[in-house]
Amino acid sequence: MGSDRLSRRVTLVAAVCVALATLLIGSAPARAADAWWSPVALLGTSVTRVSAIGDAITVRTGKGATLVSTDGGKTFASAPAATRIPPLNVVTVGKETWEIDPAGRVLHATGTAANGTPVVDPGSPDLGRGAALIAAPAALPGVVVAVSTDGTVWRRGEDGDWKQALLLLPASLVQGVPRVTSIAAFTEPLTGAIYLGTDGYAVLVSTDGGDDWIRAGPGLSDSVYSLSAGSARHAVYAGTSNGLWEHVLQALPHPPAYQDAQLVWRWLGIGAITLVASAAALLGMMRLAPRRLAP
Amino acid sequence: MATEAFGTRLQRYRAASWWPTAATLVIAELGLGAALLIPITFSDPNGVDPFLARLSIASVLIALPSLVVQRLQAARPILLALAAVATTYTLLSAGPQILFDLFGARSGSFDEQVFWASVAQAVGTLLIAVVAWRTVAPDWRPSLRMRHLGFGGLAAAVIGSAVLIGLGLALPAGLLGRVALQPVALGRDFPLLGPANALQAFSQEVQFRGLLLGALERTMSPRWANVCQAAVFGLAHLAISYGGPEAPFVPITFLVGLALGWLVRRTNSLWPAVIIHAVADIALQFGIVQGLYGF
Numbered sequence: 001m002g003s004d005r006l007s008r009r010v011t012l013v014a015a016v017c018v019a020l021a022t023l024l025i026g027s028a029p030a031r032a033a034d035a036w037w038s039p040v041a042l043l044g045t046s047v048t049r050v051s052a053i054g055d056a057i058t059v060r061t062g063k064g065a066t067l068v069s070t071d072g073g074k075t076f077a078s079a080p081a082a083t084r085i086p087p088l089n090v091v092t093v094g095k096e097t098w099e100i101d102p103a104g105r106v107l108h109a110t111g112t113a114a115n116g117t118p119v120v121d122p123g124s125p126d127l128g129r130g131a132a133l134i135a136a137p138a139a140l141p142g143v144v145v146a147v148s149t150d151g152t153v154w155r156r157g158e159d160g161d162w163k164q165a166l167l168l169l170p171a172s173l174v175q176g177v178p179r180v181t182s183i184a185a186f187t188e189p190l191t192g193a194i195y196l197g198t199d200g201y202a203v204l205v206s207t208d209g210g211d212d213w214i215r216a217g218p219g220l221s222d223s224v225y226s227l228s229a230g231s232a233r234h235a236v237y238a239g240t241s242n243g244l245w246e247h248v249l250q251a252l253p254h255p256p257a258y259q260d261a262q263l264v265w266r267w268l269g270i271g272a273i274t275l276v277a278s279a280a281a282l283l284g285m286m287r288l289a290p291r292r293l294a295p
Numbered sequence: 296m297a298t299e300a301f302g303t304r305l306q307r308y309r310a311a312s313w314w315p316t317a318a319t320l321v322i323a324e325l326g327l328g329a330a331l332l333i334p335i336t337f338s339d340p341n342g343v344d345p346f347l348a349r350l351s352i353a354s355v356l357i358a359l360p361s362l363v364v365q366r367l368q369a370a371r372p373i374l375l376a377l378a379a380v381a382t383t384y385t386l387l388s389a390g391p392q393i394l395f396d397l398f399g400a401r402s403g404s405f406d407e408q409v410f411w412a413s414v415a416q417a418v419g420t421l422l423i424a425v426v427a428w429r430t431v432a433p434d435w436r437p438s439l440r441m442r443h444l445g446f447g448g449l450a451a452a453v454i455g456s457a458v459l460i461g462l463g464l465a466l467p468a469g470l471l472g473r474v475a476l477q478p479v480a481l482g483r484d485f486p487l488l489g490p491a492n493a494l495q496a497f498s499q500e501v502q503f504r505g506l507l508l509g510a511l512e513r514t515m516s517p518r519w520a521n522v523c524q525a526a527v528f529g530l531a532h533l534a535i536s537y538g539g540p541e542a543p544f545v546p547i548t549f550l551v552g553l554a555l556g557w558l559v560r561r562t563n564s565l566w567p568a569v570i571i572h573a574v575a576d577i578a579l580q581f582g583i584v585q586g587l588y589g590f
Contacts, residue, residue, distance in 0.1 A: 096511075155479070215474060270345070
């Protein structure tokens with residue numbers, strides 16, 4: 001009698017194990033997405049400036065060395081003495097040039113240097129003397145993002161309207177507000193994304209011209225000192241407190257796709273468990289509830 | 296021997312006034328927990344896993360029999376509260392898609408869809424609360440405490456809101472993702488998402504501090520009733536942040552639930568908790584910068 005009961009229990013447990021194993025084996029694991037940021041070089045070294053133009057990636061380290069790579073960052077060599085990293089306060093997109101002048105005003109010029117005289121962009125904010133961070137994505141004509149000396153991020157909409165777009169909050173009660181260190185966008189129309197580097201919150205990205213932002217620094221050091229968008233390699237480079245990192249352009253993470261048959265099995269399994277769990281709970285309640293209620 | 300002792304103890308417990316509601320709550324939570332968590336082993340929370348739908352179905356399957364089975368009458372408000380939590384949250388989450396499917400472009404912007412989904416959540420919650428209140432004997436009726444908001448309650452709401460925001464700012468930014476404010480998005484979204492968040496807070500307070508706490512108080516000490524509702528409030532956030540880093544969220548929401556439950560009892564009004572909860576939800580909506588994976 002006892003052995004019969006034991007045998008039935010063993011059979012039941014075995015059946016459940018087989019059913020679960022079938023579901024687990026039959027279901028394909030979700031494919032992991034590509035890393036959002038990958039290390040390129042100089043790990044353990046502080047990289048304070050990076051510039052990616054054409055095939056060349058030029059970096060400046062925390063110790064003041066200027067290095068250049070022409071093989072995508074696999075190897076770096078000392079840069080020639082005349083090497084100049086472009087200034088951060090000017091960006092040219094097609095025939096448009098946007099510049100922050102020494103007084104902190106945003107200037108706009110259309111056409112070549114010969115016939116395009118820079119004028120103050122109407123409605124542009126006073127960014128403060130010494131402000132020097134500006135970017136303009138080629139994929140969103142007219143959109144400009146600039147950072148004032150107090151750390152406020154401003155954006156110019158396609159209609160020319162300037163608005164405050166981002167105000168960083170203190171990291172904690174004692175740490176204060178992190179510094180905005182860099183801003184980058186592709187000067188070829190590859191994507192409208194705008195990347196903002198900070199010394200504390202890694203990288204934030206906006207894909208709608210600066211209206212909405214998301215945190216986009218998984219894997220990256222919190223201290224990002226410099227960003228550069230390299231159109232030739234379809235990549236954004238980040239100089240950080242721990243070397244040079246790279247983000248190759250990719251779509252924002254999205255749910256993986258499954259085959260129909262796998263979906264059917266998943267849904268059947270999910271439905272069965274829902275029903276069994278509900279029925280078991282109901283039976284338990286009925287068994288344990290007192291037959292007569294007395295308030 | 297041990298089985299006999301357990302049986303005797305069980306008989307004694309079953310005679311206690313708190314037994315019908317406590318046993319029901321524990322068993323229903325186990326059933327819902329099983330329905331929610333077991334399929335994680337073979338499903339993908341970001342893709343094909345309809346976890347809210349199955350949670351709703353399970354909660355309705357468990358609650359419906361209580362409307363007709365007399366011995367479950369004391370547990371009816373509790374089971375209906377759990378059903379209200381699951382079904383109306385599903386309605387809120389699926390609302391925008393449902394509206395778009397029904398009305399296409401006439402369903403308005405995403406903010407409008409979220410607002411109307413929040414209205415639906417509040418209306419659904421109130422309907423279930425009315426059913427729970429009207430279909431049980433007066434001795435089992437939950438006290439919803441929605442009749443008044445005195446000066447003391449208002450003061451408690453203001454102080455509580457300030458304390459909660461102060462705590463949020465004191466915590467390291469990375470824990471919550473509260474790295475920045477986005478003024479453009481705030482100006483665009485607040486007119487609809489502000490009221491939507493307030494409605495969502497109202498719904499949850501009616502469900503947890505109204506129905507659940509009110510029903511539990513009928514059969515157990517206020518202290519235990521508060522602990523029980525706070526525990527369910529914390530565990531419910533497993534489902535809300537199912538695809539995210541849910542583990543730290545449960546103890547935090549448990550403590551918040553305890554504090555709000557205490558406040559509701561202390562002021563004998565649901566409204567201070569509604570106000571504090573609304574302020575917290577609005578602050579979370581606009582002070583948190585989402586990450587790449589939605590959290």
